[in-house]
Amino acid sequence: MSKFSFLKFLVLILIFKSISLNAQLDLEHWFSPIFIQNSHIITSVTLNLSTPSTTPVEYKIFDSNNVVRKSGFITNSTPLVYDIPLSIYLASKYEGMRPIKKGFHVSGASSLYASIRLNFDNGQNTELITSKGKTAIGNLFYSVNAPYQDFPRNKEVNFQSNIIATKDNTKIKISGYSPKITFADGKKHPDGIEITLNKGESYCFVSTKADNSDNDPVLDFLYWDSFIGAKIESDKPIAITNGNFKGNYFFEKGGKILMDQSVPVKKIGKEYYIRKGFVSLDWEIEGGLIVSTENNNKIYLNGSSTPTYTLNEGDFKILKAIDFKDEGIFVKSEKPIYFYQFAGGNNNNDKLTLYPYLTPSMAFVPPLDQQLPNTIGIINDIEKIDDFSLENLTHILAYKPTELTINNQSYTTFSDIQGNNDWKYFTIKNLKGNANITSDNSIIMGIIGGFETQKRSGSFAGYYTGYSNDPVVQVNGNCIQEGITLKLSNSDFESFQWQLNDVDIPGANLSTFSPTVEGNYSCNVSYSGFTYKVEPVEVKNCNYAITDIALGTDCGQIIFEPKFSAPNQSVIISKIEIMTQPNNGEAEPSVDNLIIKGNPDYNGPDRIVIKLSGSGITEIQKIDYTIFNNPIADLLSNIDPIRTEDQFNIYDLENAIVNYNNETFTFYKNHDDLDDDIPISSIDKNNYETIEDEVYVLIKNSFGCSSIKKIQLNKPKIIDDDALLLPNVFTPNNDGINDYFDFSKLSDFLDFQLKIYDRTGKEIYQFKTGMPYKWDGKSTSGINYPSNTYWVIYQVNDPKTNTIIKRSQWLLLKRD
Structure with a gap:
């Protein structure tokens, strides 16, 4: 489904945290703030740190000013539960859409797990945000949040992507959403948003329903949902938490916390599997959300050889009850995708017959990866949010298992995944306390929790793996004479010092090093108050001629x-x-x-x-x-004319250039002119007259590399009468059917104008730029106009002749 497509079913969200190559066990963890409104009771916000180590591990917690707020030691039997100062983590409604000093990061002398557990409104809104460690840090992301549905009347329903910078002078750009969206700063940003942050600073990209009330009193999710799949780019590493503080995808009035930490595109995958939560599939609460990161991406479900969907970059698709097989969904794509799960956390269907949707959560789902470790542990108090112990389902995904051990209990029977013969799953109910899990090969653990009664409607879920981002030395080459290169597997640290036989090498302060003599090479990396010594590797001389x-x-x-x-x-x-x-x-x-x-x-x-x-x-x-790389050649494959004069179409050829990227673009009428180097002049290219349907472009970059592309010159659109016809009847009686006089089919035309008059000739409505392309039958003060016949006059610009076409028609407003 395109990001602008109509969504019939809306979804809830659960929180599964981590990803295969992006697990939680790590030396550093970065948490961006979350944006909230003021109508919530903040019961508790805690940071949980744990480690599988039996020896004490030192930790430090830094605020956005890089000041240590807390430090100490943890072991596998003495984890930390820390009440996070709200002043460093929660962003108020006045702190959206501007740089703020909020968020924090955690470091450890050795790797540890980190998660945030949220309890708002005394158990009514709960959530679990599990850090992916350094795997969550990167330069290219696509935003994910719950799709909107128009049942709720709550003005605080929102989406958000919250960014924290890990380096000074980090430049960030977000694009790929509808220009109609009004953000929390009260502005539209049709050309994208560009900001600069220093280390520890954050920015909450956020929009609420109230912000968009001028666009449409009943928010039009056809444009609001376009933020799903918005592109987020940075020149230095950032971390992102996205979702909705109040969000919904089902018939819910209020909205719930639907939040998770994301990961960059380079860390996502092409194969995923989920098991449903507690709620019956009949309620359409269990489901998933796919976001494609590339064009023409074919999506296959449950082992089918025929693609169920094909998505382009930034497009999304909701998976619903019909997509489940045996209460699970196996997803395989040709190109990388983000996959989030929607799930319900309440297992008491008798007491929740009318309100099963009160327990939603949203989860980032990790891709299946057979290179993951076979051990997860120790995760402390796995079933708890604050002092509440929640009913839970723990789904363990295992690669080619023969035995699974959960807290010293052995299991040898597993269930199949339809579509994947190598991975199996095992489900255990109501796991409590500290979790320690091992198997033969790679494992992923996901937990879904919720309250068993209607008294509280909170829920949570989370994914864990044992993968660590601890740096290791990667060796390219077999010996000195081959020009061997040493490179750290993880280079996101503050400083580096290479050593030969435990002695510092002067000037060897990068993440890579090329040895010239044999010996044992290691590297000390520094980060957030700690130094970590990477295991040494041996480098030898060659025993052969080169x-x-x-x-x-x-x-x-x-x-x-x-x-x-x-x-x-x-x-x-x-x-x-x-x-x-x-x-x-x-x-x-x-x-x-x-x-x-x-x-x-x-x-x-x-x-x-x-x-x-x-x-x-x-x-x-x-x-x-x-x-050297060839030019990026960031060009459109086709462009429209800017006008037509006589038999000639006029084009601004520079409209084809999406991004210059420090490259030069030279246009040619045809390939012969390109061969003879006869370019279109710089004066003519902005008003290029032609009857032909293509031009050629020679692109060169700063390295002297070049490439050639052909640009299709579109012919003008010809407007026929059918294209201008509008409906003659609408019934604004709030039954959800034909409630508006809809003229959105004309939204792409230039110079569009529309006015509506009553039978006496009095003007009662006039379309203005920025308004929705539909009329609800009300006056500007909200008074209903009566059932009657009205007259509509409107005009558009014909791009072929560059002339104004005017039309008029009658319109029946019927409220009965």
């Missing part, structure tokens, strides 16, 4: 034909083997050639080591080269 070859510079990719060196240059090569891949790219041998590609984000020198075989001889070669 031939050095220099290729020079190329763009995009290098196609190289290897040869033996003299005096064997005429020997036919029978086999090409890659001994060491490039540091910043990938190489693949073909029959006669070696194809070398650089990483999209890298420009500069590199090397590859290969082994040649043929006619009984072998040779190892180190090939040095410099590779």
Whole structure:
């Protein structure tokens, strides 16, 4: 479903935290603030820290000014439950849409789990926000929140994406939402929003129903839901918590806390599985939300070979009861997706016959990953929010299990996942206290909780894995002579110091290092008051000869034909083997050639080591080269004319350029002109007259690399009478059917005007820019006009002739 599509069913949200490559066990955890309104009783907001370590682990808690608020030690038997000062975590309704000093981060001498447990309104609104550690930090995200439904009348219903910066001078841009949205600063931001934050500073991108009352008294979710899938980019690492403080996707009047920490696109996946919560599927509360990060992304459900949906970048789709098989959903996509679960946390259907929707939560779902650890522990008081113990279901996903141990109890029987033969699931009810889980291979644990009676309507859920982001030294190369490179698996630290045989190497202060002598190499990394020593690796000299070859510079990719060196240059090569891949790219041998590609984000020198075989001889070669990326060429594939004169269409060719990216764009009438280097002049390109339907563009970047693209020149739209016809009858009686005189089909036309008159000729309504493209049959003061016949006069601009077309018609308003 497109982000602008109509949503029939609305969903609740549960909180499953973490992701496979993004688990909670980590050295640092960053928590952005959450935005709230003032109509809530804040019962408790606590930070829970735990560790699997039996020896004491030192921790520190920093506020947004990077001042230590609390420090101490924890063990697996002595976790921390800390009442977070509300002044450092909760953002008020006056703190949306501006930089604020809110949020905090946690660091430990070794890795630990961290989560926030929220209790508002004495158990009516509860939530669990589980940190993904450094996995939650990145540069590209897509926003996710609950889709809106128009039943509630509560003005505080909102969506939010809350950002915290981990470095100074962090530039952030958010885009890809409808220009109709009014944000909490009372403004529309049709061209996107750009901000700059320093370390520890936060920004709450937020919009409430009340903010949009001028757009439409009954909020139009056709544009409001477009924030689902909004693109969030930054030049330095940030962390995001998104969702809704008051949100709903079902027929609920008030809205609940639906919040979770997100992860960057580079950490999401293509395979997911969820099990439902407590509520019957008949209520359409259990479900999921998919957001695609790329175009033409095919989505397959429950092992089907036929895609159920195809989504483009930023598009979303709700999964509902019909998508469950055996109370679970297995999702597989061709390209990366975000997947969030909606679930209900109350298991007493007898007492909740009328109000099962009072227990929603929202959960980020981790992708299935067989590289995860096989142990999770210790998670303290897993069933609790504040002093409340909640009924819960714990779903454990296990990769090729034969045995599962939960708190020393062994289990050997597992259930199948339809669509995936390798992963199984096991469900246990009402797990309490500290959780410690092990299996043969990778495991993921998700817990869903809720109150058993109608007296309180809070719920929660969370995902945990045992994955740690503790840095390790990754080695590229086999020995010194190959040009070996050492690189940390996690480089998000404040400083680095490489050591040779436990002695500091002067000037070796980056996250990568290239040794020149053999020995044991390690690195000390510093972060938030701690220093962590990375396990050393041994680097040796080569015991074989290596031939050095220099290729020079190329763009995009290098196609190289290897040869033996003299005096064997005429020997036919029978086999090409890659001994060491490039540091910043990938190489693949073909029959006669070696194809070398650089990483999209890298420009500069590199090397590859290969082994040649043929006619009984072998040779190892180190090939040095410099590779630059081709231009990004951020262009539209087609553009519309700005006007038409006589038989010519007029185009502003620069409208095709989405982002310059420090690149130059030269336009040509046709390919022959491009070959002869006869460009369209800089004067003509903004008013380019033509009857042709394409132009060519030569794009060059600062490295001298170039690419060619063709731009389709759209012909003007021809307006026919059917395109201008509007309905003649509407019945504003609040039955949900034909309640508006809807003229939204004309919203894309320029110079649109519309007025409505009564039978005496008195003007009773006039459309103005920014108003919804529909009329509710009321005066500006909210008084209902009576059932009667009215007259409508309207106009649009015909883009083919650049002339105004005027139309008029009668309109029957019928309230009976």
